[in-house]
Amino acid sequence: MTAVTLARATDAKQLPQGEPLPPPILAGGRAAPDAALVELDVTGLCKAYHGGPAVLDGVSLQVPRGQSVALIGSNGAGKSTLLRCCLRLIEPSGGEVTLLGEKVRALDKARLRRLRAEIGFVFQRHNLVGQLSVLSNVIHGAQSRQAGPGAWFHFLASRAAREEAMHCLERVGLAEFALRRADQLSGGQSQRVAIARTLMQRPRMMFADEPVASLDPNAGEEVMNLFAELIREKGLTLVFTSHHINHALRYADRVVALRNGRIELDVATAGVDAAALRGIYD
Numbered sequence: 001m002t003a004v005t006l007a008r009a010t011d012a013k014q015l016p017q018g019e020p021l022p023p024p025i026l027a028g029g030r031a032a033p034d035a036a037l038v039e040l041d042v043t044g045l046c047k048a049y050h051g052g053p054a055v056l057d058g059v060s061l062q063v064p065r066g067q068s069v070a071l072i073g074s075n076g077a078g079k080s081t082l083l084r085c086c087l088r089l090i091e092p093s094g095g096e097v098t099l100l101g102e103k104v105r106a107l108d109k110a111r112l113r114r115l116r117a118e119i120g121f122v123f124q125r126h127n128l129v130g131q132l133s134v135l136s137n138v139i140h141g142a143q144s145r146q147a148g149p150g151a152w153f154h155f156l157a158s159r160a161a162r163e164e165a166m167h168c169l170e171r172v173g174l175a176e177f178a179l180r181r182a183d184q185l186s187g188g189q190s191q192r193v194a195i196a197r198t199l200m201q202r203p204r205m206m207f208a209d210e211p212v213a214s215l216d217p218n219a220g221e222e223v224m225n226l227f228a229e230l231i232r233e234k235g236l237t238l239v240f241t242s243h244h245i246n247h248a249l250r251y252a253d254r255v256v257a258l259r260n261g262r263i264e265l266d267v268a269t270a271g272v273d274a275a276a277l278r279g280i281y282d
């Protein structure tokens with residue numbers, strides 16, 4: 001156990017005060033989350049891979065609409081497993097996840113696919129299709145609304161889809177790259193395209209698993225800023241994992257720290273200092 005004590009988001013003032021916070025980008029510029037509208041409700045979530053030890057051990061977490069939550073914790077703490085269980089990209093071993101009002105574990109394949117279509121998921125690696133154009137990759141974000149080859153190739157997509165995709169690319173500052181092959185982009189550009197693709201999805205909520213881990217510090221900062229701006233603009237709920245304490249403080253309303261598959265810390269970022277959060281890595 002570290003110097004960091006278990007605390008709820010409401011009593012962050014119990015934590016030690018210290019160095020000044022970086023200005024909150026996301027938390028500062030928008031209305032307070034609506035506590036009555038819970039978009040993600042995780043209760044007693046457990047996961048063990050292949051009958052091994054518990055990787056998630058009774059995790060419970062409620063995220064209201066419009067809140068941005070940073071999940072932090074050492075390598076192997078269970079952050080990615082938690083995100084993936086929420087979308088049932090991997091099967092939980094126990095507990096319950098309710099996402100946008102749907103009990104995820106009870107959904108059949110078709111309903112699960114429909115639910116996933118409402119969630120933007122940005123991964124550490126952008127997962128673009130390298131041989132296709134940037135525009136086609138973005139258009140693919142609308143696959144739940146557009147079936148057939150038009151969901152894959154920009155020249156077969158509807159005019160409306162192409163225009164919307166161009167708008168998404170403009171929003172991430174890459175309109176002039178629309179017809180370039182995706183495998184000709186830098187890491188930062190690729191991650192921007194991945195974000196444009198999630199915008200094309202018109203998501204109701206966003207998850208991001210170490211979205212800037214593969215980028216250099218400058219590109220990482222730029223992408224996080226852009227991401228935060230878009231989340232704020234659209235009033236979306238966000239849950240993201242990060243190893244950057246400063247990103248957690250700057251881009252989240254709330255920080256949840258995992259250790260060995262359990263929540264060790266759950267605090268509002270307002271009033272918490274970086275030193276308190278660093279304790280989670282001891």
Ligand SMILES: Nc1ncnc2c1ncn2[C@@H]1O[C@H](COP(=O)(O)OP(=O)(O)OP(=O)(O)O)[C@@H](O)[C@H]1O
Pocket residue numbers: 049055073074075076077078079080081082
């Ligand atoms: N597919 C898998 N099969 C078996 N064990 C796995 C699998 N995926 C993850 N694990 C194990 O589960 C534990 C938690 O992993 P997870 O990736 O969720 O942690 P994390 O907090 O996201 O770590 P990191 O910060 O390194 O990304 C680790 O011990 C890992 O080895």
